[in-house]
Amino acid sequence: MKLEVRGIHKQYANAGAPHTVLSDVSLTVGEGQYVTLLGPSGCGKTTLLNIVAGFIAADRGTIRVAEREVSKPGPDRGFIFQSYALFPWMSLADNVRYPMKRQGVPKDEREKRLDDLLSMARLDGKGHLYPHQLSGGMKQRTAVVRALAGRPQVLLMDEPFGAVDFQMRLMMQEEMERLWLKNRTTVLMVTHDVQEAIYMSDRVIVMSGHGGRIMADLPIDLPRPRERRGEIYHQYEDQLIDLLQQAFVDGERP
Amino acid sequence: MADSEGSAAARVRDREILDGTRVLGGGRKRSWWWLLSIAIVFAIWQFAAYSYDSVLLMPPPLDALAALWRAVRDPEILLNMGITIKRVLIGFSIAMLIGVPLGYLMGYSQRASAVIDPLINTLRQIPIMAWVPLSIVWFGLGDGPTIFIIAFVGVFAVILSTIAGVRSIPKDYYDAARSMGAGRLQILTNVILPATVPDIITGARLALGAGWGSVICAEFIATSAGFGYVMVRAQTQLETGTLMALMLMAALVGFTIDRGLIKLNHSLAKWRFAE
Incomplete structure (x- = not known):
């Protein structure tokens, strides 16, 4: 396992009342896998990515990169910011x-x-x-x-195609896939875009809108380079949209 | 992409307006409209001189220009100008040496800012010229009080600009540097220093401008040498033409200093101006 996330727990004090952002989250990303964290905004996916990067400290839990435990940022984890920085x-x-x-x-x-x-x-x-x-x-x-x-051993990406128009976003995704196919780095990416998750990922991990839990872990079995069409592609799309809706409803429930 | 940089062209334009290297409405070509505004000033001046008809109250512009021509070749005036410029440079250097580190400290540490900020804001409210009598008590007449005034009036501009520069560095830059293997010292030298250069130069321009503005005033009172002293002498000797010439000279020197700093900004932060 290239990246191992074990039992990550994170709370924020929110106007006195503790707000649980991540509760006992565990996941692994295998060598050379492209994995996406998908979820509605506020589900804690970006917090989790920042914890993996070492930018934020977790309350509990461990992060291992290539069997080595890490807690601070380091060049073993390359980070691509939404703002590019x-x-x-x-x-x-x-x-x-x-x-x-x-x-x-x-x-x-x-x-x-x-x-x-x-x-x-x-x-x-x-x-x-x-x-x-x-x-x-x-x-x-x-x-x-x-x-x-x-x-880096692992590449972390925070909505790297976040704030651009639709056409540009498709082009960037294709460019990213092309670059990735050339060196197959292990990737953990955060997104809220279903099509993007299917197009880019080997696995999509869906996070619930509330309570910071993992709802589903869905392998995407499509040949690369990918195409945004075909029956299987659309089945994945329907499946993920259903899951996201459920995740969102979870978030709405007090 | 949360594009904090905006479009390149807009950014260059904003910089030019801030730096005064763009004549508003003039487009990219060098505009000659400023000649018209100078002509209007001279016309009003000439008319006033004609109405007053008194060389003492309002000498005509050509007389003042002739006096300017004499002044820029007068070794005594130039010597006194040199004394003043030396004072400004020393006072300005002190302001930078104190202001930049303090600005970094306050920009970086909330706690340091909470401690120092009230102190600075209190001192800043005292009009700079109100310090002149006390500075004479402390330093006597001559270089002491003038250098003190220049350093004092400049240091606030430097501190505030440096703070603004440090605080405007996006958090992502720190995270990016750390994730690429930079330690604390490297974050200071590779991120904070280069990112704040333009703001520090803005502070330097404000400090030099304020210093140049106050030193002449301080020299009216606190010294028997320097440009301000020469001006008071011209006044008491009723040489109004010379006085006006000296005012023009002061403006030209201030303008030249400012241009120099803009040039410096272009070479130190050339990334901001690349097109």
Whole structure:
């Protein structure tokens, strides 16, 4: 198991009354699997991802990456932010070099990896540009290869296709699948979009809208590269929409 | 994508308006409308001089320009200007040396901010010129009180801008740096420092502007050398033309200092201006 989440519990004090965000959540992501956390907003999926990343401390429970327990952020877990969080004062190339510099990758090796990553993400010749000069798609690809540059064991993504228009979102998903098929990193991604979850994932984990529990763990058995059509695709869609509705109703119940 | 950066073009435009490198409504081409506004000022001035018909009260613009031409070649005036500029640079450096670290501390630590903020806000309410008599008591006449005034008036602008800079750094940048393997020191040098450069330069511009504005006033009272002193002398000798020339000179120096800092901003934070 590449990523192992065991018995994670998290409460927030909400105007005095404790509010349980995650209650005894356990899951595993196998080597090279692409797993999605799906759920209505407020279900704790982003909190769980932040705990796995080490940005937030859990009240109870353990996170193991490649059999090693972790509690702080580290380069073994690459993170792709919804805002991308590219450093605006660094060029595209310097952004991608940054994790390699922090890990002390020697210069020759660093430049070689940089070239490989940029060409993999179709960003050749763009290295000198600053983030604000990049299109949305280019920013997203930069964020992906920056996260990959440090050779993480696990890639964590927080709604990486979150706030773009529909057409752009489809393109980014296809781009992401293409990049992922090239190196098959273990992925845990958060989304609230059913089609996105089916299109991207080997497994979809559905979280309930209230109480921070896992409702379902659904393997998606479709050939890659994926297509957004066909009977099986639509069966998965119906199944997940039903589950999400149930998750939402769960959340509404006091 | 929560795009905090906005569109590149809009950002560059905002920067230009803030930096005064864009003439409003003038588009990307360099506009010559400012010539018209100068012409209007000179026309009003000329008309006033004609109506008063007194070289003492209102010398005509050409007289003032002639006096300016004499002043910029007068070694004594230039020497005194040099004294004033030296004071401004020393006072400004003190303001930066105190203000930037304090701003980082207050921007980064809520607790430090809670302790220091009331103190700063109290001191800040005292009009800067109200410090002049006390600063003379403390430092005597000469460089002491003027440098004190410049440092004091500048330090608040530097502190407040630095705080604003630190607080506007998105939390994601810290998390991103940590997840890529940066430690505390590297977060300071790789994230906080570069992210705050533009705000610190804004603070520096405000500090230099305020310093330049107050030093001349302080020199009226607290010294027997410097540009303010030369101005008072021109006034007591009833050389109104020279006085106006000196005012123009003060404006030109202030303008040049500000341009210099804008240039510095463009080279230190060139990522903000790349198109």
